[in-house]
Amino acid sequence: MALTAITLLCFAALLPFPGLGGHDDHSGEHMGILTDIPVKVTVTNKFANTKISYPDTVVTAGTPMFGVLNKLKDNSSFNFTYTINKSFGIYLESVNGLAGSNENHTYWELLSKKGNSISRLNVGIGCYQPKKNENFIMNFTTWD
Template identity: 45%
Template sequence: MALWLVSAFLCSVALLSTLVLGLPVQTEELKPVPIRVTVKDEFTASSSFFQTSVLEGGVLYGALTRLQDSSNGFKFTVKIDPNLGLYLESVNGVAGSEAKHTYWQILSEHDGTVTKLDVGVGCYQPKKDEHIILKYTTWTKE
């Protein structure tokens, strides 16, 4: 758990440094990597499907921002946690709630196998033709 926290912190610091300081990125050499994004609401059984891309080596935050900027009905917000970095706060106006124990889980599907991502939108680097699933779900009390 401690290693995950350190990793999340370092990824967030790197992303924020790039955003705030405007560090140069050599985008002319990087190719766009296509990905699919599915938004699933476990409570309403609704799903939306989107196509987007991210620059080679880029992070999921960039792909979601590109999708949002394309004006095709996808909107999202992130929250910056001082310990965990960027995490997905809302998608299409639906936000997670601590009181209701709801959140946006980020999953990746490869060859029919779905796995939870172990890092957030600020650190995860999608692969070509990857299927990212943003699932509105709940967690149980411990």
Template identity: 40%
Template sequence: MALRTTALLSVGVLLFLARGAPTDAGPATLPLRLTVENDLSNVTPETHFCSVVEGGVLLGALRRLQETQQDFKFSVRQDPDFGLLLLSVNGVAADEREQTYWEILSESSGEISRLDVGIGCYKPKANEHIILRFSSWTQQSS
């Protein structure tokens, strides 16, 4: 009986060590820089600094920023085919009739590229620069 108890305790300790000891710190957060641009008006771009939980998606960073910064607001719409679509940022809304939309970009080492997934799926990297650019699909975009 004592041998069995010792074996069970050993297995329990190994499982505990494999999973890691619980901490009060919670998951690590990654810093991000977020710039809001408007290609269709002469508005100065706004830059915000925020964070995302390691392994988390861009939507979480935007929600955290909205909760902590009064000058940043956004809304999304659930599309049955494409998931979450960024609908508006700071009161400027995309409009199909006007052929406008919010383009989501990432800047790395001076190169700007479009994200290949939306805000509900994209997992930012530490210190990444995310650009939310209000644009028209009738214009030539970068």
């Protein structure tokens, strides 16, 4: 029960609340008016040397990546699974049927590409809010 409450609080804290003042020109929200933004999702696999880019998913600015992935899942052949970790929230387990493995030291690395710059995310899909025209990359890789 406490885990559910924490997860809901994290999600609720990230929802945009129009009219509470202030705005971030980079978020797609301006003066309390919610706007839709396109987000690209790309799945790469270091070992199979594959790359799948999905058509832009249009979501409301401020939507967590978890919501973007659920919308993409509803509208394409994309699929993912997750668990809820008591300490860290929503944890991405598998993408398109491929799961990370402690035994093989593999996992899904979460990256953001904005322009020509790629950076590793420091939060998961439950808290990360992509920006307009961002390319969210899920890279199957190893930690060795």
